[in-house]
Amino acid sequence: MSRTILCVDTADRIDEVSAAIDAEETFEAVEATSVEDARTILDERAVVCVVTGYELDGGSGLEIAQAIRQTAPQTPCVLFTDVSPGEIDTASFEEVLLEYINRDLPDAYDRLTFVVDDVINHSAQVSFLKPDDEQERLDALAQYDIDDLPIEESFDRLTDLIASHFDTAIAFIGLVEADEENILSCHGGDWDRLTREETICTHSMLQEDVMVVEDLNEDKRFSENPHLANLGIRSYAGANMTTNDGHVIGQVCLIDHEVRTYDAEERHELQQFAETAMEILELRQGARGMRTMEAVQ
Amino acid sequence: MSLGSSESFTADSMGLDAIDSGTSILLVGDDSDALKSVFYRLVAAEEDERSVVVATDESGRGVQRALNRAVRGAGSRSSVLTGTGASGTDIDTIDDLGDLTKLGMNLSMHLSETQQQTPRFRTGIYLCSTICAEADDVRSVYRLLNSNFLSELRRGDGIGVCALDTSSDIGASVSSVVAGMKTSFKACIEVEKTGRREATLTTSGLSGVDETVTVSL
Numbered sequence: 001m002s003r004t005i006l007c008v009d010t011a012d013r014i015d016e017v018s019a020a021i022d023a024e025e026t027f028e029a030v031e032a033t034s035v036e037d038a039r040t041i042l043d044e045r046a047v048v049c050v051v052t053g054y055e056l057d058g059g060s061g062l063e064i065a066q067a068i069r070q071t072a073p074q075t076p077c078v079l080f081t082d083v084s085p086g087e088i089d090t091a092s093f094e095e096v097l098l099e100y101i102n103r104d105l106p107d108a109y110d111r112l113t114f115v116v117d118d119v120i121n122h123s124a125q126v127s128f129l130k131p132d133d134e135q136e137r138l139d140a141l142a143q144y145d146i147d148d149l150p151i152e153e154s155f156d157r158l159t160d161l162i163a164s165h166f167d168t169a170i171a172f173i174g175l176v177e178a179d180e181e182n183i184l185s186c187h188g189g190d191w192d193r194l195t196r197e198e199t200i201c202t203h204s205m206l207q208e209d210v211m212v213v214e215d216l217n218e219d220k221r222f223s224e225n226p227h228l229a230n231l232g233i234r235s236y237a238g239a240n241m242t243t244n245d246g247h248v249i250g251q252v253c254l255i256d257h258e259v260r261t262y263d264a265e266e267r268h269e270l271q272q273f274a275e276t277a278m279e280i281l282e283l284r285q286g287a288r289g290m291r292t293m294e295a296v297q
Numbered sequence: 298m299s300l301g302s303s304e305s306f307t308a309d310s311m312g313l314d315a316i317d318s319g320t321s322i323l324l325v326g327d328d329s330d331a332l333k334s335v336f337y338r339l340v341a342a343e344e345d346e347r348s349v350v351v352a353t354d355e356s357g358r359g360v361q362r363a364l365n366r367a368v369r370g371a372g373s374r375s376s377v378l379t380g381t382g383a384s385g386t387d388i389d390t391i392d393d394l395g396d397l398t399k400l401g402m403n404l405s406m407h408l409s410e411t412q413q414q415t416p417r418f419r420t421g422i423y424l425c426s427t428i429c430a431e432a433d434d435v436r437s438v439y440r441l442l443n444s445n446f447l448s449e450l451r452r453g454d455g456i457g458v459c460a461l462d463t464s465s466d467i468g469a470s471v472s473s474v475v476a477g478m479k480t481s482f483k484a485c486i487e488v489e490k491t492g493r494r495e496a497t498l499t500t501s502g503l504s505g506v507d508e509t510v511t512v513s514l
Contacts, residue, residue: 084406094395094398094399095395095398095434095440096398097401097437098402099448114452118451122451124443124447125443129442129477131481132480132483207476207477208476219435220435
């Protein structure tokens with residue numbers, strides 16, 4: 001399957017870049033020779049990576065990187081230029097972050113295709129940390145036939161009960177997939193899927209015990225996240241749903257619109273609710289497996 | 298270019314087993330002097346290696362001297378990005394440590410140039426907690442680590458050390474950030490100062506054996 005790479009550079013340089021990208025069997029280069037053209041392409045079609053020069057017609061490569069961060073923040077961006085980092089004006093782009101390749105290096109074009117392949121394969125520019133066993137974790141999650149399991153009613157009853165027990169505005173159960181959190185049930189909110197870049201759970205799942213953020217405004221992992229602010233989220237507590245093999249696949253969470261604390265007993269109770277959610281998932285999956293086996297026999 | 302190698306990196310000055318190529322190490326503790334001592338001993342380059350160091354609170358010359366104290370001649374086998382002091386040979390100064398885009402591009406450039414000279418490298422950030430404090434959004438620090446630090450370890454023949462002072466105010470829960478980073482890095486070394494010139498290192502993820510060793514500072 002070919003992967004679409006947006007290549008942006010000046011008219012006299014674009015051919016070299018796109019030819020290098022196209023030479024890689026699984027890549028398909030799409031060309032733009034100005035910032036405006038690049039923005040149009042990004043609006044119109046999905047790309048898996050952007051390779052851009054620095055000095056462009058109508059602006060700089062950093063403007064394109066910033067546009068990506070605002071619309072598809074997980075999409076990797078590579079700045080391929082002979083301008084040194086010291087000469088690049090980053091004044092308005094201090095937290096854009098991208099990969100830099102010096103076009104003057106003797107192996108620059110080989111390095112470019114190598115790096116592009118690597119950043120795509122490893123989702124290498126995301127703004128969250130992934131557990132070292134991420135692939136095994138995703139493999140464990142894939143063992144559950146989530147879409148086919150009759151868990152919706154059970155989970156809806158559970159999130160109703162959790163919200164009532166803790167007297168919180170929102171309680172939800174979500175599974176953390178590669179790029180998104182899949183909200184299976186949500187009391188108090190109409191949430192279906194959230195990108196991992198925007199979720200708190202992608203941070204919480206890395207912590208063995210219950211993670212509590214009493215006030216999101218006081219934590220720089222979340223205070224600058226406009227998505228959370230737009231949802232009115234002020235406080236958070238999340239407990240891991242862990243498989244028997246020790247992989248964290250999801251979270252049971254509490255959200256409130258005001259600053260909140262959770263004492264040790266409440267954290268323990270939230271963890272018990274997470275274990276209950278995991279048991280429901282295991283039981284439903286087990287029952288489905290039994291039925292499948294019976295049907296085969 | 299490569300996707301790593303099986304050659305390991307020595308760390309015997311601290312009584313640790315050799316460290317596998319590609320290993321990312323989170324170095325944490327609440328005593329910055331003890332952290333610094335261990336950090337430089339981990340990132341100082343042996344004769345067939347080079348170091349690339351990001352230093353937030355130390356001048357480039359200071360970094361080179363610290364590397365020389367750890368391994369004779371290591372300072373001359375290093376490239377330094379520093380938030381303080383003057384630029385010079387193999388030393389680049391970053392005016393604003395909150396400018397993560399520039400910091401990341403410089404780090405990528407130095408690591409690629411270093412690997413043009415010799416494929417084996419040791420890289421490190423001292424202190425990541427200072428960078429977190431300078432950044433508006435800690436998620437940008439994570440993107441920096443993913444884009445310009447952990448990626449290089451995956452692709453090349455090197456090890457990387459990211460030091461975090463747990464006594465710092467980073468604008469987020471330090472314990473929660475450390476817990477998250479521990480799961481993302483391959484190894485962790487916790488440094489606890491136990492005497493005027495002595496510290497205990499508690500390691501996890503190195504050589505598959507968790508251990509505690511005492512080192513002189």
